[in-house]
Amino acid sequence: MSGPSGVGKGTVCSALRGKLPDLVYSVSATTRSPRQGEVNGVNYFFKTRDEFLDMMQNDQLLEYAEYVGNYYGTPRDFVEKTLESGNDIILEIEVQGALQVKQKFPEGVFIFLLPPSLDELKDRIIGRGTENQATIDHRMTVAVDEINLMQHYDYAVVNDQIDCACKRIESIIIAEHCKIKQ
Numbered sequence: 001m002s003g004p005s006g007v008g009k010g011t012v013c014s015a016l017r018g019k020l021p022d023l024v025y026s027v028s029a030t031t032r033s034p035r036q037g038e039v040n041g042v043n044y045f046f047k048t049r050d051e052f053l054d055m056m057q058n059d060q061l062l063e064y065a066e067y068v069g070n071y072y073g074t075p076r077d078f079v080e081k082t083l084e085s086g087n088d089i090i091l092e093i094e095v096q097g098a099l100q101v102k103q104k105f106p107e108g109v110f111i112f113l114l115p116p117s118l119d120e121l122k123d124r125i126i127g128r129g130t131e132n133q134a135t136i137d138h139r140m141t142v143a144v145d146e147i148n149l150m151q152h153y154d155y156a157v158v159n160d161q162i163d164c165a166c167k168r169i170e171s172i173i174i175a176e177h178c179k180i181k182q
């Protein structure tokens with residue numbers, strides 16, 4: 001799942017956890033500093049730049065990207081082991097990374113979460129109160145670039161109300177399970 005900063009990816013994923021308990025969540029590595037309340041190993045694996053570069057060089061990341069001045073990447077082992085054990089896994093990642101995953105797992109299901117409007121998106125980022133003004137401006141610029149790449153995804157879901165967005169994503173996951181693969 002991808003979507004611009006502040007659209008509600010984290011909020012929707014938390015709500016989905018309650019509804020689809022068998023769905024496994026990938027915890028990413030990042031060089032971004034933890035926000036208040038974020039826990040290492042739960043929200044992210046927080047890494048120094050050197051530690052992250054080591055992971056890249058040792059092929060420990062399934063994909064990675066630089067986003068607004070920090071690196072983000074998906075630890076490879078956990079994803080591969082989860083899939084080998086027959087479970088589904090959800091990656092909450094930005095667009096460049098999702099396109100790398102699409103190359104490696106074309107059978108994956110790619111969902112783009114959209115805000116009802118750019119004004120509402122900005123209100124949500126500001127309302128969350130975790131970023132300074134310069135970072136908010138940078139993230140809003142990137143948001144437009146990301147939305148322009150939405151055509152690479154299988155589904156677009158508008159996060160107007162959290163419950164409605166969750167139901168739409170749940171329906172997608174259930175439908176994908178029932179799909180006859182050609």
Ligand SMILES: Nc1nc2c(ncn2[C@@H]2O[C@H](COP(=O)(O)OP(=O)(O)O)[C@@H](O)[C@H]2O)c(=O)[nH]1
Pocket residue numbers: 002003004005006009010028029032063064065067072073074075092093094095096097098
């Ligand atoms: N490529 C990639 N992007 C990631 C990964 N983990 C998180 N991201 C994305 O990085 C962007 C910034 O994440 P974050 O700093 O937590 O900000 P937020 O989206 O505003 O909560 C978001 O688009 C995340 O989905 C990852 O492992 N790989």
Ligand SMILES: Nc1ncnc2c1ncn2[C@@H]1O[C@H](COP(=O)(O)OP(=O)(O)O)[C@@H](O)[C@H]1O
Pocket residue numbers: 003004005006007008009010011012124125127128159160161162
């Ligand atoms: N459907 C929604 N309606 C109103 N506010 C929302 C909705 N979804 C999320 N939010 C709020 O928007 C802010 C950003 O949500 P968050 O989940 O942190 O976004 P993301 O993970 O995409 O950056 C949070 O303060 C969250 O409570």
